[in-house]
Amino acid sequence: MDLSQRVRAILSFVQAADAGSFAAAGRVLGITSAAVSKNVASLEKALGVRLMNRTTRTLNLTEEGGAFLRQARVALDALDSAIDTVAAQRVVPSGRVRISTSWAFGREQLMPVLPALLSRYPSLSVAVDFDDRVVDLVRDGYDIGIRGGNIPDSALVSRLVFRLNLVLVASPEYLVHHGVPQTPRELRAHRVIARRFLGGQVAPWSFKMEDGSTTTFDPADAAVLTLSAPESVVQAACDSVGIAQVGVHLAWKHLCSGALKVVLRRYHEPGNYEMVMQYPHRALMAPRVRATLDHLLESFAKDKDLHVPLEALDAYVA
Template sequence: MEDGLESSQRVRTILSFVQAADAGSFAAAGRLLGITSAAVSKNVASLEKSLGVRLMNRTTRTLKLTEEGVAFLRQARVALEALDTAIDTIAAQRAVPGGRVRISTSSAFGREHLLPVLPGLLSRYPALSVEVDFDDRVVDLVRDGYDFVIRGGNIPDSSLVSRPIFRMHSVLVASPDYLARHGIPQTLQELRAHRLIARRFLSGQIAPWSFRADNGSTMTFDPSDTAVLTLSAPEAVVEAARDSVGIVQIGVHLAWKHLLSGALKVVLHRYHSPGTYEMVMQYPHRALMAPRIRATVDYLLETFAENKSLHVPLEALDAYVA
């Protein structure tokens, strides 16, 4: 941004732009900011001039963000939140962390692993309140107002800070009853003749199964070609396997307690590739983090690190092969 705008004026122009984008008009933004619509328009025009790009197209009735405006709005929200956080941090640096923390996580991981540790978090920090959305869709963290998200899969590079929780190794499993009735597959060719359960991601893509060949290469197998059942929820896939419907690929962290109990057995462990998925905690880049968020993030990362079911070594699965 050019030096033509002083720091205080920059903040006023950014505030005007964000409020106008959210409210949908200069007049509504002016009412929220306590200034005239003309002043809001002037501020936005000054911001565009200093940036050298148009951020929104105006008509007599509507405002529509340009592509540059959408990108700038996202960053502006983070910047304004950082200013709020700076004030909150100074005011609360000696206080016990308190306030609301909003989290988005997947249904399976949320219920199996996040929910059980929340009582300990709230016991350590009684002034906290936690709001969790159990949702498998990929959310826009900043736009949707979450403090952080817990996501699993092949995590793309982004402008978000990613803190690893664990490697999401996968495994092929089936119930002892199913294997007693249909036999234990010893090769990929034999697997193709079995009753398979596939998982479909929300994107519509079927989760592939990967296998290691004796020469070290990796081959991908699409289970949907012969699947007798296709499900979207990983916890439903686990239940279908326990009910002896067929063979499934699931995360070791979801299978582990069922392997320990004997409800499921590992198949084709020698050939199956565990994949490169990971579970991470993500939050926006910012110089400062509110004490309520920092305390929650640190507590959860510490607790997840101590959860042995999330860090099962692959060699431990040898004891549960059918």
């Protein structure tokens, strides 16, 4: 007997023992009495013992049948308990949620919203790995991944958190000493801070010229400092090392405080990048994961630093 046949046979046996007849058991299970009888007979054949003695009017359990019935009830009660546990979690999410994210976003945006999540769901626990490398969510056992950039198509479900626009910035002190570049060509005469990604590449900076053409600048050619962590690039710009390309969400508070200024705003292309939350499955999502996703999306939607309109940068141009 395969597993499904075994389960049907056990249910038929237990129901027949409770109801006292195959006909009554069939009415409860929605099958014919003949089907109940066949299921019980198959179970007896598989076990090699008689579980019931049948007459035209009664069913009597054998000694083996009574022992089997007690064990079958334990197994069915365990299944009911498992179902009740999962159903209860739909009301009160519980268990551990594993999240993978980058160090910068994790520290600045994720960490501040986790206390409210844990307060809202006391039975929930969260494990966060801060890692800038791209991980395999399924293979590595993560429930949620938060990543930014050009997100490739995959079997994962992606939910947009915000558009990851880029901006060129420098400190007022740097600009006083080195001047404000007026065109992309002037960048070659400036000190530049480059961002190196995990694969070793340094992404070019893109510009749209007045005649509609597009040009690029390779910051690696003029870099006086090359860094892999985006928050370090921002800090270096604040420390007057040079001009840097950074995410608007990372630069915004420094622009507002006056620690940074926007350069080449009229030419610089903000890119077509995005920050997303990814997870393996949409259907039958565990309540603990659904509750976490909903809380994070709601919290990130309220974070004004993540949704700065590009036109707002005009107020901070050098």
